[in-house]
Amino acid sequence: MALECNIQTRSSFDRKHYFYSDLPAGYQITQQYGQFVYRSSFTHLTITLAPIALGGKLAITLPNFPSLEVRIKQIQLEQDTAKSTFNPRTRTSHIDLNRAGTGLMEIVSEPDLRSPEEAGAYVRALQAVLRAVGASDGNMEQGSLRCDVNVSVNRVGRPPGTRCEIKNLNSVRHMMAAIVHEVSRQRAILESAPDPDTATVPQETRGFDEHRFETYKLRSKEDAPDYRYMPDPNLGVLVLTQARIQAVRDALPELPWDTRKRLQSDYGLSERDVEVLLNVDSGREVWYDGESRSAEAGAVAYFDRLCAGTGSTRRDPKVVVNWMTHELLGQLTARKETFKDNHLSVEQLGELIDMVQDKIITGTSGKMLLRHMLGHPSAKSTKEIAAELQLNAFASSSPSTTSDDSSSQSDALRELCREATVALPAEVEAFTKGNKNVLNKIVGRVMKDSRGRADAQAVRVMLEELLQ
Amino acid sequence: MRTAKTWAALQRVRRVSSSAFNAASSTLDSISCRARIVAHNPHVNAFVHVSPPPSASSTTSALAEKSIAIKESICTKDMPTGCASAMLHDFRPPYDATVVRLLREAGADIIGKTNCDEFGMGSMNTHTIHGPVINPFGTSAHYSSSPLTSNAHSNPPERSAGGSSGGSAAAVAAGMCYAALGTDTGGSTRLPASYCGVVGLKPSYGLLSRWGVVSFADSLDCVGVLARRVCDVRTVFDALNVYDPRDPTAALPEIRAMARDTSRRRVNEIDWAGGRLDGLRIGVPQEYFPSEMAAAVIAPVQRVLAALKARGAQVVPVGMPSTLYTLSAYYVLASAEASSCLARFDGVQYGTHVRPPVGTDLSTSGVGKLYAESRSAGFGREVQKRILLGTYALSAGAFDNYFLQAQRVRELVKRDFRKVFMMQDYRQEVDFDVEAGHSDGSGAGVDVLLHPSAIQGPPLVKEKGLGGVAGYVQDVLTVPASLAGVAALSVPMAAGDAGPVGVSVVGQWGAEELVLAVGQVIEESF
Numbered sequence: 003m004a005l006e007c008n009i010q011t012r013s014s015f016d017r018k019h020y021f022y023s024d025l026p027a028g029y030q031i032t033q034q035y036g037q038f039v040y041r042s043s044f045t046h047l048t049i050t051l052a053p054i055a056l057g058g059k060l061a062i063t064l065p066n067f068p069s070l071e072v073r074i075k076q077i078q079l080e081q082d083t084a085k086s087t088f089n090p091r092t093r094t095s096h097i098d099l100n101r102a103g104t105g106l107m108e109i110v111s112e113p114d115l116r117s118p119e120e121a122g123a124y125v126r127a128l129q130a131v132l133r134a135v136g137a138s139d140g141n142m143e144q145g146s147l148r149c150d151v152n153v154s155v156n157r158v159g160r161p162p163g164t165r166c167e168i169k170n171l172n173s174v175r176h177m178m179a180a181i182v183h184e185v186s187r188q189r190a191i192l193e194s195a196p197d198p199d200t201a202t203v204p205q206e207t208r209g210f211d212e213h214r215f216e217t218y219k220l221r222s223k224e225d226a227p228d229y230r231y232m233p234d235p236n237l238g239v240l241v242l243t244q245a246r247i248q249a250v251r252d253a254l255p256e257l258p259w260d261t262r263k264r265l266q267s268d269y270g271l272s273e274r275d276v277e278v279l280l281n282v283d284s285g286r287e288v289w290y291d292g293e294s295r296s297a298e299a300g301a302v303a304y305f306d307r308l309c310a311g312t313g314s315t316r317r318d319p320k321v322v323v324n325w326m327t328h329e330l331l332g333q334l335t336a337r338k339e340t341f342k343d344n345h346l347s348v349e350q351l352g353e354l355i356d357m358v359q360d361k362i363i364t365g366t367s368g369k370m371l372l373r374h375m376l377g378h379p380s381a382k383s384t385k386e387i388a389a390e391l392q393l394n395a396f397a398s399s400s401p402s403t404t405s406d407d408s409s410s411q412s413d414a415l416r417e418l419c420r421e422a423t424v425a426l427p428a429e430v431e432a433f434t435k436g437n438k439n440v441l442n443k444i445v446g447r448v449m450k451d452s453r454g455r456a457d458a459q460a461v462r463v464m465l466e467e468l469l470q
Numbered sequence: 471m472r473t474a475k476t477w478a479a480l481q482r483v484r485r486v487s488s489s490a491f492n493a494a495s496s497t498l499d500s501i502s503c504r505a506r507i508v509a510h511n512p513h514v515n516a517f518v519h520v521s522p523p524p525s526a527s528s529t530t531s532a533l534a535e536k537s538i539a540i541k542e543s544i545c546t547k548d549m550p551t552g553c554a555s556a557m558l559h560d561f562r563p564p565y566d567a568t569v570v571r572l573l574r575e576a577g578a579d580i581i582g583k584t585n586c587d588e589f590g591m592g593s594m595n596t597h598t599i600h601g602p603v604i605n606p607f608g609t610s611a612h613y614s615s616s617p618l619t620s621n622a623h624s625n626p627p628e629r630s631a632g633g634s635s636g637g638s639a640a641a642v643a644a645g646m647c648y649a650a651l652g653t654d655t656g657g658s659t660r661l662p663a664s665y666c667g668v669v670g671l672k673p674s675y676g677l678l679s680r681w682g683v684v685s686f687a688d689s690l691d692c693v694g695v696l697a698r699r700v701c702d703v704r705t706v707f708d709a710l711n712v713y714d715p716r717d718p719t720a721a722l723p724e725i726r727a728m729a730r731d732t733s734r735r736r737v738n739e740i741d742w743a744g745g746r747l748d749g750l751r752i753g754v755p756q757e758y759f760p761s762e763m764a765a766a767v768i769a770p771v772q773r774v775l776a777a778l779k780a781r782g783a784q785v786v787p788v789g790m791p792s793t794l795y796t797l798s799a800y801y802v803l804a805s806a807e808a809s810s811c812l813a814r815f816d817g818v819q820y821g822t823h824v825r826p827p828v829g830t831d832l833s834t835s836g837v838g839k840l841y842a843e844s845r846s847a848g849f850g851r852e853v854q855k856r857i858l859l860g861t862y863a864l865s866a867g868a869f870d871n872y873f874l875q876a877q878r879v880r881e882l883v884k885r886d887f888r889k890v891f892m893m894q895d896y897r898q899e900v901d902f903d904v905e906a907g908h909s910d911g912s913g914a915g916v917d918v919l920l921h922p923s924a925i926q927g928p929p930l931v932k933e934k935g936l937g938g939v940a941g942y943v944q945d946v947l948t949v950p951a952s953l954a955g956v957a958a959l960s961v962p963m964a965a966g967d968a969g970p971v972g973v974s975v976v977g978q979w980g981a982e983e984l985v986l987a988v989g990q991v992i993e994e995s996f
Contacts, residue, residue, distance in 0.1 A: 028810070028814045228866050235688035235807060236685070236718050
């Protein structure tokens with residue numbers, strides 16, 4: 003549905019037979035034929051092609067290029083096979099059966115991609131959609147998402163050439179490298195042919211060597227196995243009611259392009275900030291059927307909740323995004339952690355932002371507090387922690403302030419300023435002689451003594467008062 | 471050779487023992503069953519594994535202390551499940567099949583595992599690594615024949631118990647158990663029941679769970695029940711007739727309920743207790759009396775029909791025009807599915823591994839040799855033959871002409887049955903119900919079909935000419951009900967020179983109650 007496919011209300015399953023150690027049953031359940039349909043007369047038994055979904059599309063964007071629409075031919079359901087790895091040192095194969103027999107969705111696109119970059123963008127866009135709807139965590143390294151790529155080369159103005167399929171590519175980087183190698187290999191064949199008009203590339207199934215970054219021949223069309231497809235007698239027809247399809251459609255989560263649009267238009271974020279948030283968000287855990295667990299919620303959800311604020315007061319999205327992308331992510335990176343490791347609750351960070359905004363603490367204290375809180379996980383509120391660390395700012399000495407608390411704070415700040423003037427007699431003298439620049443040094447001294455709790459402007463005003 | 475007189479005498483004894491059955495049945499306890507196994511199994515070869523006697527239990531459940539034998543292709547957690555194949559000779563499943571679990575829960579004593587044709591493929595129970603099963607009928611091993619032992623031929627020719635569930639049928643016939651589970655893909659429960667003179671039920675497809683039953687052909691496989699009397703078959707069937715979500719082909723509870731209720735309503739309309747069968751409509755399909763049928767089979771069927779008519783049943787000839795093609799269609803479909811279902815036995819994950827000779831090229835192109843060695847050594851000739859046949863039927867070039875063509879025939883066979891029965895086929899989707907038969911002007915359809923279970927009595931184990939197609943012809947009367955997935959019961963009739971022969975009562979899908987009720991009347995007529 004996210005790919006705007008036409009969902010089939012009836013589809014069925016077939017067995018694809020071959021002997022290989024990654025296939026314990028000797029056959030893989032897939033959707034090859036679709037269902038047997040008995041027309042009005044029983045002697046006219048026909049088979050209709052009916053995978054679970056047909057005919058969709060996915061838009062992809064590349065920097066500095068207009069957006070491109072890739073047509074989806076069909077989506078079929080299959081059983082995954084076991085994962086086999088070969089250890090060249092011991093010359094043994096290892097078979098991991100954990101994923102054997104689990105469901106796999108094969109998404110087949112039409113030949114709409116023209117370059118390795120487009121293919122890369124397509125896989126990333128697909129990955130984001132699959133993650134958004136919770137169909138897959140899209141993790142290519144772990145094999146949750148793999149691609150088979152068909153590559154063909156033709157001269158400008160000629161029909162597409164014969165395609166070669168490269169199987170089981172497990173990263174966008176490998177995929178793009180495989181395409182680059184395959185294009186040059188096929189070009190070399192075509193260009194070295196005596197008659198370029200009739201030259202063709204032999205149809206093959208190829209693998210990708212991750213060490214040499216080259217494709218290699220697995221089998222030619224002639225040794226393509228006969229898979230002896232047979233309708234699976236154990237599995238019935240998969241019937242999806244229109245009501246069920248509608249219910250899923252109604253509950254469809256926000257898709258990546260909607261999220262991007264919303265972040266830009268609702269919050270007014272820059273394209274750069276959106277990019278950072280979406281990138282961080284793509285690292286979130288995807289649970290079964292997209293079920294979200296608050297602790298693991300992604301960066302976008304975290305951002306949404308921070309902006310929503312408490313009660314009726316919403317936080318300024320630009321301030322929030324700065325705190326998130328610069329301070330929080332920056333500090334996490336410094337700690338060699340990722341957003342996944344962030345244990346700061348939305349409430350804690352929100353309170354911190356509020357305290358800085360309300361000048362209860364200074365920006366400098368805020369950053370320090372954030373660093374402290376990341377290093378010392380605690381369920382306490384930010385206010386409590388700030389109080390423990392005595393980070394509350396000295397209130398600016400506004401004369402209208404009458405509360406005892408702030409006047410006592412003001413007194414404390416005045417005391418700090420006085421101490422500074424005593425400690426730096428030479429500078430005071432220079433100032434009184436008209437060297438206004440030296441005041442910065444005295445302000446710096448006060449700021450240092452206040453451990454960042456003071457507002458520099460307020461200190462400057464107070465010092466000027468004192469020294470006049 | 472036995473004489474007609476001997477068989478007649480046997481029948482007299484059978485009648486006596488039947489009327490005095492309660493006394494006889496009391497000796498079918500777990501101890502005496504095991505004693506009979508010890509005495510007769512060396513000759514009959516029905517059991518391949520016997521469990522130790524259970525410690526006395528005081529349970530009052532339906533099958534309490536009833537000894538039940540299990541075919542070797544049905545999983546039991548404490549006994550081997552080798553499917554009579556070298557491929558699985560050392561297989562001991564870590565779990566019970568659902569049907570076995572249900573039997574245990576009903577208090578049954580799982581007495582042992584019975585011999586069969588390898589993976590259920592065969593009609594004589596001769597394709598087995600355990601050696602053929604010998605039909606106990608007419609030998610000293612036969613349970614009811616013990617009074618006749620002295621009269622019986624001291625060294626009778628060995629007759630086949632039938633297959634593939636021959637061990638299960640022979641175990642019942644020899645009184646080695648109260649009942650036995652077999653499987654029935656194309657007649658593997660009904661044919662041995664007919665040959666051994668016991669009752670065999672192939673329930674409607676999808677009623678008894680296949681979870682834990684080693685597959686031969688998934689779309690045809692059924693768990694079958696064998697016992698000496700119809701009422702015992704019913705008791706065991708009732709204990710097993712439970713929806714199992716672990717079997718994807720299990721009929722859903724609401725569909726079972728609809729079929730059961732309709733069947734029960736029909737049963738209640740007939741005065742069974744009063745001995746009258748007025749209103750019961752029995753169809754006799756003309757196509758089920760092929761030229762290969764032995765004359766000795768036809769006479770007892772005629773007697774059964776006459777007896778039923780005398781009690782008020784209406785016997786009508788019916789046409790099942792697709793019968794002619796069923797055997798070929800069955801062997802194409804069953805073999806195709808077998809080639810698929812048995813693909814897992816490659817000696818790597820499943821089945822006995824046989825190392826290829828040293829020096830064999832096992833690179834990617836030669837990897838097939840790795841499996842070929844194990845599969846050639848593990849599978850017997852008949853299984854190999856059917857796998858090859860099925861593999862061919864599914865190959866790209868042959869698929870349309872064989873597999874698809876056979877599917878078309880199967881659809882025609884289903885239509886034959888749908889047309890002939892009065893009761894609705896509840897598995898059918900509404901869209902396809904336009905051709906429901908009984909609106910074709912002939913008035914009501916029939917309640918059940920009645921025909922011989924086999925074209926002959928039990929053949930000799932060493933009988934010549936039963937290899938190849940001649941062997942397959944034995945299934946000609948049983949495969950149509952398998953292809954249609956309907957309920958079919960074989961009940962023993964009076965045996966003539968040819969040995970025991972059963973009569974089959976076939977009913978609509980889910981009409982077990984009706985089929986068993988008719989079966990019981992037939993049983994009581996002899």
